[in-house]
Amino acid sequence: MKNSYAPKSAKKNFLIMSLFLVLCLPLIVWQVVNEDFDWRDLAFQEVEVSEENPCVISFPNVNPYTLEVGSTVRMQIEGISQASGITSVAILNRSGETVFSKEYDNSQEEIVESFEFTPTQERVYDLSGSISEGEYDTACVISSPYDVKGIRAVANNSAPEFTSSPLDSKPSQDIDTGVGYEYILTATDPENDFINYTFSFTPNNQWLKYNVIENGNNGKLKIQFKGSTSEPASYLANVFIHDGYSKHLRSQSWIVSVNPAENDVPKVTIISPWEAISIEQGKPLTIKWGATDRNAITNYELYMAQSLQDEDSWKTIDDDIPYNVEEYTFNTSELSAGLYKAVIKAPDNQDPPLVGRGISPQIEIIGEEVEEEEEKPDDQVEIPEPQIINVSPTEEDIKNRLITIRASLLASENAEINVDSIKIKLDGEDITPQAKFNKISESEFTLIYQTEEEYEGGLHKVEITFEDTEELQAEKSWTFNITADQRDPDKFYIFGYGISKLVVYVIAGGLLLLILSLIVPLILVRVWREDEETVEEDNTLIPPEPRGTVENIVNTEQEQKPAGVSFAKLEDEEPESYYFEQKEDLVVKEKAGGDIKKKIIEAKEKKDKESSVETVPDTTTKENDIPEPDEDLLLLYQKINKSEEDKDESEE
Known part of the structure; x- marks a missing residue:
């Protein structure tokens, strides 16, 4: 009984994988066109x-x-x-x-x-x-x-922190007139949140320019401050940074003293507090400082300032502290709750006098007024100065020529935005009428401007300014670059002709699908045809036919007894012997069978040769000497040997 079946083949697995790839090809082509495999x-x-x-x-x-x-x-x-x-x-x-x-x-x-x-x-x-x-x-x-x-x-979002200090200024914070000043401010955010910044300088003084190297995107801020002046004075600079949360507000303030050739500006350093502190309203606060000057300092003045930019709003604590006193304690009950910085002024005895300044770290006054106020959202950052934050586009290089400009405008603390004062310029052109303003509150607006026409490649500059009801002005400018590639990035160029990438991808995908549709059926037919030809014979239910068993071989030997023939060893062969193995049957090895065929052919050739010389009929090799397909080779071998022995005897 035969049981035919097609065995599992690696070619079938290959066929399945090919079909799978054919099904996935449209999706792959679509994703390549969109240049993104992340849904x-x-x-x-x-x-x-x-x-x-x-x-x-x-x-x-x-x-x-x-x-x-x-x-x-x-x-x-x-x-x-x-x-x-x-x-x-x-x-x-x-x-x-x-x-x-x-x-x-x-x-x-x-x-x-x-x-x-x-x-x-x-x-x-x-x-x-x-x-x-x-x-x-x-x-x-x-x-x-x-x-x-x-x-x-x-669980927790950390505030951005400054990673540089004004002490790193070059050549120092104390320079002479005409000497260049430079300070590179850096800050980082642990979560890589966008860092917003606000810079203010002594009013009506624009000699200290800043250049944004890293705009706060991806949690990194780097600003270069650089300039020089011929006007001797003590100049005040301040930078606020935050990541959008009101509790994550940080500030850095410093003094740049510019000295004339024949004199110097008094240098004031606040010793205490040396870091940001919080104090309950009504508690005493002590300020300590030190000062030096080539000439004599006449007196000191102490102020508490919420806005360093608006000097008129400073709260005067004492404007006539003796020159030999460098420590002052006062009660904070007269200060409203909020954020402050202590400012020390030190005029000298020259005519006109030069005034040195010192600024403390941030001082927070905590009082009942804060608790009684209406609870505000945590992303409403109020500082004593107006802000322009969350600006975009901020990428150094962008490809889209249809740009969208965004910004958030915030008024100073307890103030509102004067809507009529908002101005926005792009490359020096006033685009305020085309801009859209979304009012979140009286003190906060979002600004959106979408271009209707494509802008040329290259560097572009955005400038935004506005004023609040406290007459404090905010301004910010930044640049972005549109990649000035003359070739369309969405096209392939062949011999100077541009072909849409989408068209190329679709055509290539179609050709690939066509090729696969022709090849896959051929592979399918070939694999199944080979599997049909590969039929195994299942003989597990059919007992093997007895053939060449030990018993049959012994009986045959006893009956025929051919001379010079041994079933264990063939004496007429070369030294290499051939043995019969007995597993379930005793059979002659394949090589032995091959030699039997060889002997049959040699005997026939020998007989033909002799017959060509002698006319005596040869009966040693007959047609039936050629083995039939089903004839036992061993018996045929014995028959040939017997014929050769009979011939030898006749010759003798």
């Missing part, structure tokens, strides 16, 4: 409100991928109508609970809403939103200028 990017790219994305959710102040658990931050939703007008908006969390919702009595063409969000657990948050226009709903997408993938909360 997460598709949901969280920085997007703008447009017909393609009519509803966008964003975080205007903080990094949505490092939200601090327990901290309240503000989210903003922007939408534009696609049909009859927006009637409602809703934001839901993973559990389907409503985070924010609002309905409108009248349909709206555009909406801008702000709401608060407080993460409670350290995990990834899935928020989804939609705007409704009657029976038609449009999904919202999440956008962020921080280049992150979604919303995530962490």
Whole structure:
């Protein structure tokens, strides 16, 4: 009984893999066209409100991928109508609970809403939103200028810290008129959050210029301050930094003393406090300092300043401290709660006098007024000076020629933004009328400007200024570079002709699919044909036929008794012997069988040769000497030997 079957083959596995690749090829081609194999990017790219994305959710102040658990931050939703007008908006969390919702009595063409969000657990948050226009709903997408993938909360978010000191100034903080001054300020953020900064200098003095080397993106800030002046004085510089959280505000202040050739500016150094401190309102505060000068210092003046830029707002503690007193203690009950810095002035006895200054680290006055105030979100950073933060684009090199400019405007503490004072320029051109302003509160606005035409490659400069109700002015300028490549990055160039990459990818994918569609069927037919030809015989149920057993061989030997033949060893062979093995059957080895055939052929050739010389009929080799397909080779071998022996006897 025979059982035929096709065995498992490696070629079948190859066939399966080929079919799998054919099925995956369209997906691979599509991903190559999009130049991205990470599907997460598709949901969280920085997007703008447009017909393609009519509803966008964003975080205007903080990094949505490092939200601090327990901290309240503000989210903003922007939408534009696609049909009859927006009637409602809703934001839901993973559990389907409503985070924010609002309905409108009248349909709206555009909406801008702000709401608060407080993460409670350290995990990834899935928020989804939609705007409704009657029976038609449009999904919202999440956008962020921080280049992150979604919303995530962490247990703790640390503040950015300065990694440089004004003591590193070159040649020093004490220079002569006409001598160049340089200081490189650096700061880092542990979570790589965007570092916002605000710089202020002595009013009406612009000789100290700054150049932003690293703009705070990816948690790294590097600013070069450089300049020189012929006006001797003691100049005050201050820099605030933060990552969007009000509790993560840090500041660095320093004095640059510029001395005339015939005189010097008094040098004042505050010794205590030497680091930032907090003190309860009504408690005594002690300030200690030291001062030096070539000439005599006439007296000292002590002030508490919330805004170093606005000298008129400084709180006078004592403006006539004797020249030989370098320590002063006073009660803080007359100071309102807030952030301060102690300022010491030291005029000398020259005419006109030169005034030296010293600045303390940050001093926080904690009082009941802070507790009674309405609780504010943790991403509302209020400082004594107006700010322009979260600016973009910040990349040194960008490819998109249709740019979008963003910025957040914040008024100084307890002030409001004067909307009419906001100005924005791009390459010196006033684009304020084309800009869009979203009002979060009276003291905070977000600014968005989207270009309608492509800008040329090269370096471009953005300038923003505004003023608040305290008549304090904020200004910020930065640059970005559009890659000035004359060739379109979305095209392949062959012999000077540009071909769209998309077209090339589609054509190449189609050709590959065509080739595979021709090759795979051929492989399939060939593999199955070979498997059909490869049939194994299953004899497990059929007992083997007895052939060449020991018993048969012995019986044959006794009957025939051929001379000179041994079943254990062939005497007429070469020294190398051939043996029969007995496993289930005793058979002649393959090589022995081959030699038997050889002897048959040699005997026939010998007979033919003799017959060509003699005419005597030869009966030793007959037609039946040629073995039949099923004839036993061993018996045939014995028969041939017997014929040869008979011939020898006849010759004798």
